[in-house]
Amino acid sequence: MANRSSAGGGLAGVQAGYDLEVGNGFVLGVAGDVAWTNIHAGIDGNIGIFGGPDGTDFEVSSTLAWLATLRARAGLTYGNLLGYVHGGVAFGNTEREVSFGGTSLDLGDAESASRTGFVVGAGLEAMVTETISLQAEYSYFDLGSDELFSFPAEGGTISGTENLSFHTIKAGLNFRF
Numbered sequence: 001m002a003n004r005s006s007a008g009g010g011l012a013g014v015q016a017g018y019d020l021e022v023g024n025g026f027v028l029g030v031a032g033d034v035a036w037t038n039i040h041a042g043i044d045g046n047i048g049i050f051g052g053p054d055g056t057d058f059e060v061s062s063t064l065a066w067l068a069t070l071r072a073r074a075g076l077t078y079g080n081l082l083g084y085v086h087g088g089v090a091f092g093n094t095e096r097e098v099s100f101g102g103t104s105l106d107l108g109d110a111e112s113a114s115r116t117g118f119v120v121g122a123g124l125e126a127m128v129t130e131t132i133s134l135q136a137e138y139s140y141f142d143l144g145s146d147e148l149f150s151f152p153a154e155g156g157t158i159s160g161t162e163n164l165s166f167h168t169i170k171a172g173l174n175f176r177f
Contacts, residue, residue: 007039007040007041007042007166008039008040009037009038009039009040009063009064010038010039011035011036011037011038011039011067011168011170012036013034013035013067014033014034014035015031015032015034015172015174016031016033017029017030017031017032018030018031019073021077025076025078026074026075026076026077027073027075027076027077027082027084028072028073028074029072029073029074029075029084030070030071030072030073031069031070031071031073031086032068032069032070032071033068033069034066034067034068035066035067035068036065036066037064037066037067037092038063038064039063039064039067039166040061040062040063040064041061041062042059042060042062043059043060043061057102058098058099059097059098059099060096060097060098060160061096061097061098062094062095062096062097062162062164063094063095063096064092064093064094064164065092065093065094065095066092066093067090067091067092067141068090068091068092069088069089069090069091069139070089071086071087071088071089071119072086072087072088073085073086073123074086080126080127081124081125081126081127082124082125082126082127083122083123083124084122084123084124084125085120085122086120086121086122086123086137086139087118087119087120087121088118088119089116089117089118089119090116090118090119090141090142090143091114091115091116092114092115092117092141092143092164093112093113093114093115094112094113094115095111095112096112096113096162097111098160113146113162115143115144115146115164116143116144117141117142117143117144117164117165118141118142119139119140119141119142120139120140121137121138121139122138123135123136123137123138124137125174130176131176132174132175132176133173133174133176134171134172134173134174135170135171135172135173135174136169136170136171136172137169137170137171137172138167138168138169139167139168139170140166140167141164141165141166141167141168142164142165143164143165144163145162145163145164146161146162146164147160147161147162
């Protein structure tokens with residue numbers, strides 16, 4: 001069984017939020033964002049099913065079409081810098097394809113799925129002017145697992161599950177009003 005997997009992609013979007021300094025350099029805030037993505041994961045290979053001597057070729061792919069979050073954040077300022085942690089709820093939508101032996105598997109409603117999970121991370125924001133800041137942020141997303149297919153096969157069951165957890169690093173330009 002020779003299998004090959006790949007994952008990667010990018011995202012671009014917008015965010016809005018509100019920050020409040022509640023003490024000597026302590027900041028609390030809320031932020032929401034939506035991004036259009038091409039984050040893609042896939043695996044292809046060959047498995048010994050359907051009695052073929054060389055096995056059967058298969059491909060499974062999933063693309064995250066969009067991603068949105070609603071997060072709380074807390075941080076400390078030092079001069080023009082804000083270091084913060086964040087966490088909240090994340091939403092996304094995946095488009096999925098599965099094929100065995102060159103034939104696409106009909107996934108029905110599972111070809112597109114809305115996902116809900118969580119996001120946590122940390123970031124650094126630097127004020128450039130009174131109204132403009134630059135931001136760098138790391139996030140870990142977990143949008144859960146979802147079974148794509150399951151069917152009986154010789155000697156057991158063939159099944160596939162999409163486990164959607166990943167890391168992102170974002171850079172941004174913020175305008176404050």
